[in-house]
Amino acid sequence: xxxxxxxxxxxxxxxxxxxxxxxxxxxxxxxxxxxxxxxxxxxxxxxxxxxxxxxxxxxxxxxxxxxxxxxxxxxxxxxxxxxxxxxxxxxxxxxxxxxxxxxxxxxxxxxxxxxxxxxxxxxxxxxxxxxxxxxxxxxxxxxxxxxxxxxxxxxxxxxxxxxxxxxxxxxxxxxxxxxxxxxxxxxxxxxxxxxxxxxxxxxxxxxxxxxxxxxxxxxxxxxxxxxxxxxxxxxxxxxxxxxxxxxxxxxxxxxxxxxxxxxxxxxxxxxxxxxxxxxxxxxxxxxxxxxxxxxxxxxxxxxxxxxxxxxxxxxxxxxxxxxxxxxxxxxxxxxxxxxxxxxxxxxxxxxxxxxxxxxxxxxxxxxxxxxxxxxxxxxxxxxxxxxxxxxxxxxxxxxxxxxxxxxxxxxxxxxxxxxxxxxxxxxxxxxxxxxxxxxxxxxxxxxxxxxxxxxxxxxxxxxxxxxxxxxxxxxxxxxxxxxxxxxxxxxxxxxxxxxxxxxxxxx
Numbered sequence: 260x261x262x263x264x265x266x267x268x269x270x271x272x273x274x275x276x277x278x279x280x281x282x283x284x285x286x287x288x289x290x291x292x293x294x295x296x297x298x299x300x301x302x303x304x305x306x307x308x309x310x311x312x313x314x315x316x317x318x319x320x321x322x323x324x325x326x327x328x329x330x331x332x333x334x335x336x337x338x339x340x341x342x343x344x345x346x347x348x349x350x351x352x353x354x355x356x357x358x359x360x361x362x363x364x365x366x367x368x369x370x371x372x373x374x375x376x377x378x379x380x381x382x383x384x385x386x387x388x389x390x391x392x393x394x395x396x397x398x399x400x401x402x403x404x405x406x407x408x409x410x411x412x413x414x415x416x417x418x419x420x421x422x423x424x425x426x427x428x429x430x431x432x433x434x435x436x437x438x439x440x441x442x443x444x445x446x447x448x449x450x451x452x453x454x455x456x457x458x459x460x461x462x463x464x465x466x467x468x469x470x471x472x473x474x475x476x477x478x479x480x481x482x483x484x485x486x487x488x489x490x491x492x493x494x495x496x497x498x499x500x501x502x503x504x505x506x507x508x509x510x511x512x513x514x515x516x517x518x519x520x521x522x523x524x525x526x527x528x529x530x531x532x533x534x535x536x537x538x539x540x541x542x543x544x545x546x547x548x549x550x551x552x553x554x555x556x557x558x559x560x561x562x563x564x565x566x567x568x569x570x571x572x573x574x575x576x577x578x579x580x581x582x583x584x585x586x587x588x589x590x591x592x593x594x595x596x597x598x599x600x601x602x603x604x605x606x607x608x609x610x611x612x613x614x615x616x617x618x619x620x621x622x623x624x625x626x627x628x629x630x631x632x633x634x635x636x637x638x639x640x641x642x643x644x645x646x647x648x649x650x651x652x653x654x655x656x657x658x659x660x661x662x663x664x665x666x667x668x669x670x671x672x673x674x675x676x677x678x679x680x681x682x683x684x685x686x687x688x689x690x691x692x693x694x695x696x697x698x699x700x701x702x703x704x705x706x707x708x709x710x711x712x713x714x715x716x717x718x719x720x721x722x723x724x725x726x727x728x729x730x731x732x733x734x735x736x737x738x739x740x741x742x743x744x745x746x747x748x749x750x751x752x753x754x755x756x757x758x759x760x761x762x763x764x765x766x
Contacts, residue, residue: 261274261275261277262274262275263275263282263284263286263288264288264289265282265286265287265288265289266289267286268284268286271284271286273286275288334359334513334514335357335358335359335361335417335429335513335514335516336357336358336359336511336512336514337356337357337358337415337431337433337511337512337514338355338356338357338509338510338511339353339354339355339433339509339510339511339512340353340354340356340508340509341353341354341509342435342508342509343508344436344437344438344508349402349403349404350400350401350402350404351400351401351402351403352398352399353398353399353400353401354396354397354398355396355397355398355399355415356394356396357386357394357396357417358394358511360394364419364421364427365419365420365421366387366388367385367386367387367388368385368386368417368418368419369383369384369385369417369418369420370383370384370385370386370397370415370416370417370418371383371415371416371418371653371677372384372399372413372414372415373413373414373416373653373680373684373685374401374411374412374413374414374435374685375411375685376401376402376403376406376413376435376437377399377401377413378401378602378627379601379602379603379627379651379653380602380651380652380653380684380685380687381602381653381654381685382399382600382601382602383598383600383674384397384399384600385397386417403437406437407437408437408438408439408442409436409437410434410435410436410437411434411435411436411437412432412433412434412435413432413433413434413435414430414432414680415430415431415432415433415512415514416428416429417429417430417514420676427516428516428517429514429515429516429517430514430515430517431512431513431514431515433510433512463483463484463485463486463488464485464486464487464488466488466489467488467489467490467491484508485509486509486510486511487508487509487510488508489508525703526701526702526703526704527704527717527719528704528717528718528719528720528738529702529703529704530703530704530705530738530739531551531552531553531700531703532549532550532551532552532553532569532739532740533550533705533718533736533737533738533739533740534547534548534549534550534736534737534739534740534741534742535547535548535550535724535730535734535735535736535737536734536735536736536737536742536743537731537733537734538733538734538735539732539733540666540731541731543691543694544666544694544731545659545665545666545667545668545669546667546668547667547668547669547741547743548668548669548671548695549570549668549669549670549671549740549741550673550698550705550740551569551570551670551671551672551673551740552673552674552676552700552705553569553672553675554597554598554674554675555595555596555597556569556570556596556597556672557569557570557592557593557595557608558570558572558593558594558595558596558636559571559572559589559591559592559593559594559609560572560586560587560589560590560591560593561573561582561586561589561744562591563744566591567591567592568591568592568593569740570670570672570740571740571741572586572589572593572636572644573586573644573664574586574588574589574643574644575660575662575663575664575667576663577663585640585642585643586643588611588637588639588640588643589611589636589637589643589644590609590610590611590637592608592609593607593608593609593611593613593636593637594606594607594608594609594613594634594636595608596628596656596672597625598674599625599627601627602627602628602651603627603628603651603655603656603672604625604626604627604628605625605626605628605634606623606624606625606626607619607620607621607623607624608622608623609636609637611636611637611638611639611640612638612639613634613635613636613637613638614634614635614638614641615632615633615634615635616632616633617633617635619638628648628651628656629648629651630648630649630650630651630687630688630689631647631648631649631689632647632648633645633646633647633661634646634647634648634658642662644660644662644664645660645661645662646658646659646660646661646670647659647660647661649669649688649689649691649692650671650686650687650688650689650692650693650695651686651687651688652683652685652686652687652688653684653685653686654673654674654677654678654679654699655671655672655673655674655679655698655699656671656672657669657670657671657672657688657692657695658670658671658672659691659692669695671695671698673698673699673700673705674700675700676700676701676702676703677699677700677701678701679697679699679708681708681713682710682713683708683710694729695729696708696727696728696729696730697709697710697729698718704717704718704719705717705718706718707727707728707730709727709728710728710729711728718736719736719738720735720736720737720738722736724736
């Protein structure tokens with residue numbers, strides 16, 4: 260409401276309602292008076308009038324919130340918990356959780372952990388996705404008993420393989436400390452965490468928290484150690500009882516996805532069973548090196564027609580193969596060698612039994628293989644077929660015959676589609692197995708690995724074997740584990756009954 264502003268009636272006291280052009284007395288109103296400005300507005304107007312005319316500045320566009328709405332990228336991580344370095348010389352269990360994996364990976368992911376702390380050098384497990392999309396944790400057990408104190412690496416590989424899609428692989432390496440038996444908590448912290456921070460009661464991000472108190476009064480202290488932090492509580496109470504609970508160390512490790520050099524690429528000569536055939540073996544060498552890349556490799560009696568096993572065994576005498584004698588005392592399926600959680604293991608599945616270092620392990624009771632273990636098939640009659648574990652690797656096992664068939668053959672059982680990494684570590688071999696070439700199986704076929712340069716060569720019958728390291732002269736690669744048994748002579752031409760392709764009988 261404003262008063263009447265008619266100049267002809269300066270003493271009019273009527274009010275003018277907003278929007279009306281005349282007061283209650285009928286006096287017409289002129290243009291509205293300008294609103295009063297504050298001192299700050301007046302000064303600003305003066306400054307703007309004195310300032311030179313600048314270029315016209317465009318009004319900034321409306322801010323975009325699309326970037327803010329974009330979800331933050333979550334990197335794949337391993338959450339490791341349950342580690343307590345104070346349990347020196349004892350048994351420990353690591354809880355490993357998987358986080359941040361992409362949605363387009365498989366519902367089952369193979370994880371392999373390799374370390375000198377783990378029995379047999381490596382263990383292989385699986386992450387399984389639950390109904391709500393989370394990953395069930397896996398547990399890894401190890402013991403630091405009789406281990407030299409220091410830091411031990413644990414190399415971790417996570418592999419995703421979907422049908423019709425290239426394999427994806429993530430890797431990370433974390434460190435576990437095995438302290439001295441008399442190491443204090445402060446020494447453990449300084450060595451393992453490499454940083455030293457005092458954070459009142461909460462230890463977070465590789466820090467240490469110390470709490471010290473005296474007196475017999477009741478105390479209720481909440482001490483938290485997170486993300487590789489250590490909490491040290493030292494209470495001296497002359498009276499009463501102190502209940503203390505310590506948390507274990509836990510931390511996160513980033514998983515880095517690496518390129519798979521041969522992802523989705525077919526092997527030039529895919530096979531799950533093959534052999535090296537030496538036409539002129541030297542002293543101590545074998546005529547046939549049988550290669551198998553199977554989840555379960557079955558050893559059993561040799562049968563030319565419809566064999567039940569993969570590794571087919573004869574009984575050898577001084578005169579050669581005895582096909583009709585003691586060979587019949589081997590079961591069609593006698594023993595199974597597979598890769599278990601604690602390394603490669605053997606299981607008796609026969610009716611005649613096996614002896615491991617002279618002791619029958621019992622039927623259907625897997626036993627972990629160890630270097631130098633003597634395997635006798637069977638338990639009732641000795642000397643039919645005797646094998647010795649001459650090589651243990653994270654991805655395979657090597658077996659040599661130590662009976663009359665020692666010059667005839669040896670066996671290499673590999674984990675299928677598994678790359679051992681380079682340089683190859685945690686390998687236990689005897690001199691006899693150390694002379695054999697380093698092999699692995701990947702992309703459906705066998706590969707040769709040069710121990711010095713790391714060069715990988717796909718094995719096929721057309722490869723020049725004399726160019727490969729540790730391969731004896733006069734050696735050829737055959738695409739069958741028993742090429743000498745599938746040859747039929749017709750008019751002097753040797754033909755493979757499986758592929759019907761001409762071959763040369765060097766056996």
